[in-house]
Every structure is written in structure tokens, then in C-alpha cells.
Amino acid sequence: MEKKPGSPVRLFSTYARSSTRRVRLMDGIAGKGTMAAGLLIVALLVLLLNEMFRLSLPAICHFGIGFFTSSDWDPQGERFGVLPFLYGTLVSSAIALVIAIPFGIGTALFLTELAPQRLRGAVAFVVDMLAAIPSVVYGLWGVFVLAPLMQSHVGPFLEKTLGFLPLFRGPFYGGVSMLTAGLILAVMVVPFIVAIAREVLLTVPVDLKAASYALGATQWETIWKVVLPYSRVGIGGGVVLALGRALGETMAVTMVIGNQPRINASILQPGYSMAAVLANEFNEASSKLYLSVLVEVGLTLFLVTFLINIAARVLLWRMRSVHPH
Amino acid sequence: MSTPIKLELGGAASGSLRRMQNRMFLCLTGAAALTLLVPLFGILGYLVTRGIGAINLDFFISLPKPVGETGGGVANAIVGSLMVIVMAGAAAIPCGVLASVYICEFAPGSRFSSIIRFVCDMLNSTPSIILGIFAYGMVVLRMGHFSALAGAFALFVMMTPVVVRATEEILRTVPNSIREASVGLGGTRWQTVWHVVLPAARSGIVTGVFLALARVGGETAPLLFTAFGNQFWNLDPRQPINTLPVQIYKFATSPYADWHRQAWAAALLLVIMIAVISSTVRALTARR
CATH class of the missing domain: 1.20.5 (Single alpha-helices involved in coiled-coils or other helix-helix interfaces)
Structure with a gap:
């Protein structure tokens, strides 16, 4: 050779x-x-x-089990309970998902079903950029742009129109609140939802859509009655994965959530999250016990995200076994 | 997945109500995509308009000034960030690439491979601040003080699973026929990996590695109680070191207007660095 x-x-x-x-x-x-x-x-x-x-x-x-049932947080008096932080983490993430899900799925639908080829690249670029911006930069923007806006416009508007609900009651503290944190988180997790929803939507067989069109369905009816039901489980997995991200997000939340360890019904008032208390207080922990408590907060956060991620994986795995492709 | 069949969309809706509903909801999906532009341009716009004013030569070459003095820069933070990222990458890249070579080439489909993959997914989804606590316990407590090494360790733990998953995805795209060709010519497993598979996957792996670097480059939370921060010059990996993201956080949470100005400038710099890395890499790979 x-x-x-x-x-x-x-x-x-x-x-x-x-x-x-x-x-x-x-x-x-x-x-x-x-x-x-x-x-x-x-x-x-x-x-x-x-x-x-x-x-x-x-x-x-x-502290034993009392750590998970107490809502006291008094480092001087050495009384610690994780509840306010657990509450803040869950509520801010829930707000984020409520906002991010429609925008994420809508964008993914637009990308896969509607957008002309040239626009697709542009939208994908925007989503990539949103994912690439570091958390601390989101926080900076949240503190100096979003929070003042919440204080001067959004907060008063919500209180005026929906203030009869305990969910939307003042007073405001400079615009930092659960809602502000949730909004920032929503922007941060949208790219995840778009990425996974898009991948799942691409697996919908063309025959199914063709059959729906052949029966005279409009494009929206096809999306609503064929495409979305087919990809429901997979998109659900993506949403749960995004929830995992939101739960552990630290810097941006720390900067805009207000850092008050209280359980408040109103989302216009400040709260605190598990990740935020770690970022703020870990370096200031004066005693061994205080530090140990903070690590236990971290452990709680780890276990919660761990469980959420397992759930997401089960959903995505179920999608693959139901619709092998 | 992507089929060449192009569906002719049904415009045959009978009732005008259905047609209207169709148009309305399709417009809504477009509106959802358009709305994403608002935060993106909101953030980029503010970064540029507020940050550009504070960027000058001094910003790149001098140290942060103490409270009360205006001016100063983030030179030590730029160098510190690069140092920490290089140290983390130097450990994470070989470790990640080797592990994914094991998963894909040496023991594909084995039980241990799926365990590694699962562990990578778990580490990947662990909140970054938890990795800070991990590095604090492993390195800071054992050394007795904060250090650049501890920060690099935290970023290493964060980066390795990203490299594994990215490399794995690329190795899967290498067609089996060229592996068979190599084996058919008498190549051993390692020869096949080293001379055939890795060269074929090189550009993809480089892309994945740089995207992983860009991702950990913006991380703040794992560095807060590991690399900690430093007002002065430090090139010793055993001492605390300043990094760009941590410096932005300090500037932003301070009550001084001049520091806020510098926070915007430093954030602009960080985003430009990340955008340059990721878009160059994307452009390079798109051409191939």
C-alpha cells in the first residue's frame, strides 16, 4: 500500500x-x-x-427536627429555623415559573412552528445571550433598574388594582421584594424552558401534524390539540429542570429579595431565600454553631434541588420510553 | 428529526371565529418571543450607557481605591479572575475529557459509565453556592484561610461535569465506521481514541470547553467564601484573590455612587469578555 x-x-x-x-x-x-x-x-x-x-x-x-418547624432567625440568641428561607426560596421560584412558563413555551412554539428560518437564528441568539449573562449582572440590573421601577410604578399599581388580596399588599421597601426576585428569576430561567421545550417540540412526528391539517384543523388547533399533548411530559420535565435552577440561584436573588427572614403573605414585601442567607451570612458566622446552621441550610437547599432534579429526570425519561425516537 | 417535508398549512378553517382564534394565538407566540427582547436590551442598554463612562485606562491598570476616593480600577480583579479560571480549567478539562472518553470509548453502556453520567448531572444541577461551601470545607478550613486555590477548586467542581457532558455529546457524533476502520487496521483501543476519535472530535471539544470556561467565568457565588476578594495585588494561589464577579457584587452592594458607576463598568467588561469568548467559538465552529 x-x-x-x-x-x-x-x-x-x-x-x-x-x-x-x-x-x-x-x-x-x-x-x-x-x-x-x-x-x-x-x-x-x-x-x-x-x-x-x-x-x-x-x-x-x-436543633433536631425543630430546625425545620421554627421560623425564628436570631443569630445573637442562637435560635435558628429554616422556614422563612425555605418559604422565600419556594415562593420566589414559583413566581418565576408562573411568569416564565408561558413565555418559554410560547417562544419555543414560535421557534419550531412559525418563525421563518432567518428569524429563528435571531431568536435563538437572544435566548443564548440571556442564558450567558452572569447572575451578578442580573442582580446589578435588578438593584438599580428593576427595583426602582417596582417601587415607583408596578408596586403601587398592583396594590391599587389587586390590593384586596393579601398577596398584593404594601408597604414597599425600596422595590426589593419577592416579586422583584421572582421577575429576575423568570428572565434567568426562560432560556432553559425554551431550550428543552424546543427540543421536545422538534420530536413531534410530522405525520401527526399532517393528519391534523388533513382533518381541517387550523395551525393553532394542531398545536393545542396535537403538538402540546404529545410533548406534555417532556415539556413538564424541562419546567421542573428550570425550577431546580431557580431554587439554587444565588446572586441576583440576594441582591433584590430584600433579605428579611420573615414569612409574609404579600409578594410585594421583602423575603429571604436559602441561597441568599448563605451568600450574606456565611462570612459573618461568628460561632461554630452559627456556621454549622448555615451549612445545614445549604444541605437543605441541596436536598430540595436534588429531589427536584430527580423528578425532572423521571419525567424526561418517561417521555423517552413513551415516545421512543 | 428535521424532515424535508414542508407542510402546507391549513388555511381552510371554515368559521371566521376559528380563523381569528388561530391568528390571535399564533401572534401571541410571536409576542412571547418578542418580549424576551425587553429584558435583554434593557440589560445591555443600561450596561453600555452606564458602564461606558467609567471605563478608561485607569480602570484596567489600577487597584480599587479605598472608600471616599474616586477613580481606581479593577486590574487585580481581572488578573485574579483569569488566574482562578485558568487553574480551574487546567484541572477540569483533562479530568472531564478523560472521563467522557471512558464513558464513550472504553466502557460504553457499562454500569459505571451510567453512574458517572448520573453524578455529572447531579453536580451540574447543584446550586453553585453549595459548591462554595464544599470548597470552604475541603480547602479553606484545612488551609486555615481563604485562597485563590479554594476558589479554583470550587470552579473545578462546577466545570468538570459541564466538560464531561459537552465532550460526550461530541464523541457520540463521531461515526462508528471510522472506529471500525481503525480497529480493522489493527489499531488498539487507545490508538483508535488518540489517533482517530479525538482528532475527529477536536473542534467540538474545544467549543464545549470554551463555553464551559465562559460559564464559570461569570460565577460569583462559589467564590464569595473561597477566593474571598482582595484589595491589593496578589499572584500567590495560596492567598485570597480578587475576582471580577465578586468585585462587581461588592461595588453594587456598597452605598457609594462612584462604586456603583464602577460596578456598571466592570459588569460591562465581564459581559463583553463572555460574549466575545462564546461568539468567537460559535463563529469558528459554524464555519467548519
């Missing part, structure tokens, strides 16, 4: 013949080496769990 320099044929024949021993050795080393890298990654998760338990053990022993 003709041997050109650089052609794969030459590379392999020479390697295999002249240095069989070395090659075999190399094969063994490579197999072990790559496996070691995999082991290291698994070890990281084990170490992470171990470290969190080790550091939070004093708090777990000291």
Missing part, C-alpha cells in the same frame, strides 16, 4: 508492528487513567455530601 506521510494507514501499521509492547502498555494505562478520571468525579459527589454532613452535624444534633 502506498504510504503517504500523515495518512492513517501508515500511522497504524507502524505503531502496531514496531512497538507492540509499548502499545499494549499504553492501552492499559489509558484504560486505567480514564477510569480514574471517572472515579474522581464520583468521589467529588461523595466528598461533597460527606463534607456537608460533617459540617452541619453540630446543628443537626443541637
Whole structure:
């Protein structure tokens, strides 16, 4: 066979013949080496769990189950309860999802069903950019642009029109509130929902849509009665994945949620989230117990996101087993 | 998935009500996509108009000024960010690529491979502040003080699973026929990986790695109680170091107008750096 320099044929024949021993050795080393890298990654998760338990053990022993039922947060008096933070994390994430779901799915539908090819690239670019902006920059914008806007316009408007509900009652504190945090979070998780919903929508078989059109359905009727029911489970998985993101989001939330460890019915009032209390107080923890309590808050956050992500994976996996493609 | 069949859309709706409903809801999906422009241009617009004024030569070459003095810059934060990211990448890239080579080439479909993949998904979805606590326990407590190394460790844990998943996706696109060709010529497994599969996947892996770098480059939360921050120059990885995202956070949460101005400038710089990295990488790969 003709041997050109650089052609794969030459590379392999020479390697295999002249240095069989070395090659075999190399094969063994490579197999072990790559496996070691995999082991290291698994070890990281084990170490992470171990470290969190080790550091939070004093708090777990000291407070027991009371930690999850108390809403006191008094570092000086050493009385700690995680409830206000759990509440703040869940409520701000729920607000984010309520806002992000229609926009996310709407955009994904527009991308897959409607937009002409040229527009598709532009919309995808916008979504990518939103995903690429760092959390702290969202926070900066939230503090100096969104919060004043909430204080001067959105808050008073909501109170005037919907103030009969306890959900929308003042007074306002400079525009920082659960709703502000939820709004920022919504912008941050929309790209996730769009990305996954788009992927799921692309798997809808063309035959199904064609059948629907053949029966005389309009495009919207096809989307509503064929496309969305078909992709329901997968989109659900994407939404739950986005929820996982929102729960753990730290910087932007810390900067706009108001950082008040109180449980308030009104979303126009400040709250606090688990990630935010870690960002604010971890460096100020003066006693061993205080630090241990904060790690336990972290552990709680970890377990909540862990469960949410398992749920998302189950949904996405179910979609694949129901509609194998 | 994408089929060449182009559906002729049904314009045959009988009632004008159905036609109106159709048009209305289709417009709504377009409106949803358009609405996403509002926050994007809101943020970019403010970044440029508020940030550009505070960017000058001084901003790039001097240290942050103490409270009360105007001016100063973020030179140490730029260098610190680069240092931490390079250290994290130097550990995460080989580790991530090797692990995904194991998953895809050495033991595809094995039980351990799916465990690694699951662990990567779990680490990937762990809130970044938790990784800060992890690094605090592993490195800061053991060393006795904050350090650039601790920050790099936190970012390493964050970046590795991203690299694994990105590389894995690329390795899957390498057609099996060229693996078979290599084996048919007597290539061993490692030779096949090293001389055939990895070169074929190189540009994709580079893309994935740079996107992962861009992603961890903007992270603040894992650095707050690991790299911590520093007002002065520091090039020693064992000492606390300033980073751009943490500096933005400090500027933004301070009560001083001049620091707010610098927060916008530093944020503009950070977003430009990230946008340049990711769009260059995208443009390069799109051409291939």
C-alpha cells in the first residue's frame, strides 16, 4: 500500500508492528487513567455530601427536627429555623415559573412552528445571550433598574388594582421584594424552558401534524390539540429542570429579595431565600454553631434541588420510553 | 428529526371565529418571543450607557481605591479572575475529557459509565453556592484561610461535569465506521481514541470547553467564601484573590455612587469578555 506521510494507514501499521509492547502498555494505562478520571468525579459527589454532613452535624444534633418547624432567625440568641428561607426560596421560584412558563413555551412554539428560518437564528441568539449573562449582572440590573421601577410604578399599581388580596399588599421597601426576585428569576430561567421545550417540540412526528391539517384543523388547533399533548411530559420535565435552577440561584436573588427572614403573605414585601442567607451570612458566622446552621441550610437547599432534579429526570425519561425516537 | 417535508398549512378553517382564534394565538407566540427582547436590551442598554463612562485606562491598570476616593480600577480583579479560571480549567478539562472518553470509548453502556453520567448531572444541577461551601470545607478550613486555590477548586467542581457532558455529546457524533476502520487496521483501543476519535472530535471539544470556561467565568457565588476578594495585588494561589464577579457584587452592594458607576463598568467588561469568548467559538465552529 502506498504510504503517504500523515495518512492513517501508515500511522497504524507502524505503531502496531514496531512497538507492540509499548502499545499494549499504553492501552492499559489509558484504560486505567480514564477510569480514574471517572472515579474522581464520583468521589467529588461523595466528598461533597460527606463534607456537608460533617459540617452541619453540630446543628443537626443541637436543633433536631425543630430546625425545620421554627421560623425564628436570631443569630445573637442562637435560635435558628429554616422556614422563612425555605418559604422565600419556594415562593420566589414559583413566581418565576408562573411568569416564565408561558413565555418559554410560547417562544419555543414560535421557534419550531412559525418563525421563518432567518428569524429563528435571531431568536435563538437572544435566548443564548440571556442564558450567558452572569447572575451578578442580573442582580446589578435588578438593584438599580428593576427595583426602582417596582417601587415607583408596578408596586403601587398592583396594590391599587389587586390590593384586596393579601398577596398584593404594601408597604414597599425600596422595590426589593419577592416579586422583584421572582421577575429576575423568570428572565434567568426562560432560556432553559425554551431550550428543552424546543427540543421536545422538534420530536413531534410530522405525520401527526399532517393528519391534523388533513382533518381541517387550523395551525393553532394542531398545536393545542396535537403538538402540546404529545410533548406534555417532556415539556413538564424541562419546567421542573428550570425550577431546580431557580431554587439554587444565588446572586441576583440576594441582591433584590430584600433579605428579611420573615414569612409574609404579600409578594410585594421583602423575603429571604436559602441561597441568599448563605451568600450574606456565611462570612459573618461568628460561632461554630452559627456556621454549622448555615451549612445545614445549604444541605437543605441541596436536598430540595436534588429531589427536584430527580423528578425532572423521571419525567424526561418517561417521555423517552413513551415516545421512543 | 428535521424532515424535508414542508407542510402546507391549513388555511381552510371554515368559521371566521376559528380563523381569528388561530391568528390571535399564533401572534401571541410571536409576542412571547418578542418580549424576551425587553429584558435583554434593557440589560445591555443600561450596561453600555452606564458602564461606558467609567471605563478608561485607569480602570484596567489600577487597584480599587479605598472608600471616599474616586477613580481606581479593577486590574487585580481581572488578573485574579483569569488566574482562578485558568487553574480551574487546567484541572477540569483533562479530568472531564478523560472521563467522557471512558464513558464513550472504553466502557460504553457499562454500569459505571451510567453512574458517572448520573453524578455529572447531579453536580451540574447543584446550586453553585453549595459548591462554595464544599470548597470552604475541603480547602479553606484545612488551609486555615481563604485562597485563590479554594476558589479554583470550587470552579473545578462546577466545570468538570459541564466538560464531561459537552465532550460526550461530541464523541457520540463521531461515526462508528471510522472506529471500525481503525480497529480493522489493527489499531488498539487507545490508538483508535488518540489517533482517530479525538482528532475527529477536536473542534467540538474545544467549543464545549470554551463555553464551559465562559460559564464559570461569570460565577460569583462559589467564590464569595473561597477566593474571598482582595484589595491589593496578589499572584500567590495560596492567598485570597480578587475576582471580577465578586468585585462587581461588592461595588453594587456598597452605598457609594462612584462604586456603583464602577460596578456598571466592570459588569460591562465581564459581559463583553463572555460574549466575545462564546461568539468567537460559535463563529469558528459554524464555519467548519
